[in-house]
Amino acid sequence: MPEEGLVGGGRLTERTGEQGSVPKERASRIVMLVDLDSFYASVEEQRHPELRGRPVVICMFSGRTEDSGAVATANYRARALGVKAGMPIPLAKRLVKEGDAVFLPADREHYREVSDRIMEILGEEADALEQVSIDEAYLDVTARTGGLWREAERIASQIKGRIREQEGVTCSIGIGPNKFVAKMATSRQKPDGLTIVREEEVQEFLAPLLVEELHGVGPKTAEALREMGVITAKDLAQVDVQELVGIFGEARGVYLKEIARGIDPSPVAKRERTQFSRIATLKEDTRDEDAIMERMVELGDQLERKLTETNVGFRTLSIILIDTRLRTHTKSETLPHSRSVREKIPIVRRLLQEWLAEQGASLVRRVGVRVSNLSHVGSQRTLTDFG
DNA sequence: AATGATACTCGGC
DNA sequence: TTACGGCCGAGTATCATT
Structure with missing residues (x-):
């Protein structure tokens, strides 16, 4: 095991080690960001090895027309052709035409399962875990590394190995003295990157x-x-x-x-879910109240099943409307605690009527329902749980 | 005036 | 030349309460 080159508590040697990066002391905090590389595309390549080496574009098809929808993510081969997340699918197809690109529908349920297993690994490698999204998490590794950057690097390599072995995907990892620097470090090198920015390197890095x-x-x-x-x-x-x-x-x-200045005191803390929403694209643009309500009731029922599964109640109910110009509008109301979206349908209808009255002209393209101000009914309480 | 709740928009992935 | 998802959390203006 190589020596870590510690200089006893805070003695200053004013020079950043040039040959071998020798930190002067233990870091007061070491935070890591693990970012799964073009995650959806990587998972598809893992389960369909024949896709490897080809441009892969993962799509959210809206069902309105053959190709309506947007790109969720693309692998690096597709990105090199100009394909980007959020792009309309027809545009992506034009960019890659005459290539051997493959367009696949997103299978989010499957990606969620793979993600959950990976997050479990990350939890084992961290003092604290903060999952940011399906493909990203912060890890506080201060205690288990004893504040030693070299040890953090070893853990990062171990994480990369475990994820590759178990799930066949790569990740990029940034390590820094806080979440912000870790995030910026991750962007420095991807895919399959590992970047460390020590406290004394933060200023020159940023x-x-x-x-x-x-x-x-x-x-x-x-x-x-x-x-x-x-x-x-x-x-x-x-x-x-x-x-x-x-x-x-x-x-x-x-x-x-x-x-x-590279300062970010925010802790690595477990995140509670704060909202659930369901949103869908209508077959045709409309401002017909009943047509919109029909879809909102469906979405509300889906939402209600989700709430039942997760044992969660809500106080705030919102409707989401996206018009033909792709502008988002919301209306919401906070109510006495409830677990049923269906019994609040009259409220949904009223919010919609209010919006239609306010928005004289706009046609609606997509609609959604959201619940927030959540409380966990069965288990632990939250601030909004008055049971 | 201060504080917390609410309504709504914005942007990341 | 256009083309266009389904989520999530954070931020902010404004309102209600004290």
């Missing part, structure tokens, strides 16, 4: 990044920053926090200043 590359900075924020002459993370780190607060508001202003 400095050259463009603000739009920072996790949590979208096009709108990036544009506002650009107008201030803020282009890179280094620029952002030098802006006075009060100026940011003035433009973006308290929470967001402080957040921007902190992430630009």
Whole structure:
């Protein structure tokens, strides 16, 4: 076992080790982000080995016409041809035409099962696990590594090996002193990457990044920053926090200043589900109340089955409407605790009537139902559970 | 004025 | 030249309550 090159508690040797990266002390926190590479596509390649080497595009077909729908994910071979998640399927087909690309419908139930097994592995390798999505999770490994980066690297390699052995897919892992840096580190090298950014390397790692590359900075924020002459993370780190607060508001202003400096105190904490929704595309655009209601009742029933399975109740009920211009509209109402969506159908109808009255012209393309403000009925209580 | 709840939008995957 | 899913959680403005 190689020596870790510790220098006893906080003694400073002001120089970043050039040959072999020798950290000066134990990190106060080590956080890892594991991101499964083009997950849906990888799972399909795993169970259909004949797909390997070909562009693979996983699609959510809406059923409205032969090819209506959007791309959920694409493997790297397809991405090289310009295919991206969220893209209309017909456009993806045009990009890859005359190639040997394959388009498959997403089988989310199966991906969920594979994901659950992988998350179980991650749970075994971490002090704390925070699942962010079906293909991404943060791990706090501070205690089990004793704050040693080398040990974190060993665990990361072990995780990669276990996932590849057991499920036949690869992942990219970023390691840093907090969640934000771990996330940014992951983006540095994928697929099948492993990137470590130690505390003393954070500033030089972030400095050259463009603000739009920072996790949590979208096009709108990036544009506002650009107008201030803020282009890179280094620029952002030098802006006075009060100026940011003035433009973006308290929470967001402080957040921007902190992430630009690589600071993120948010803990790796188990996430509770906060909402369930079901959404579907209508056969035709319409603003006919009964046609929309018919679909919403179906979706409500699906939702109710889900609530029963998971033993969850709700207080807030929302309807979701997506118009022909793909703009999303919602209406919601908070009610006494309930476990039945069906018995709230009159409320759904009223919300819809209100929306139709407000939105004189728009035609509806997709509709959905959502429940939130959840409470776990059978087991532990939450804040909203007054039972 | 401060706090918490609610309604709604936005954007990531 | 167009083309267009189904989820999720976070953020924020506004309202109600104290």
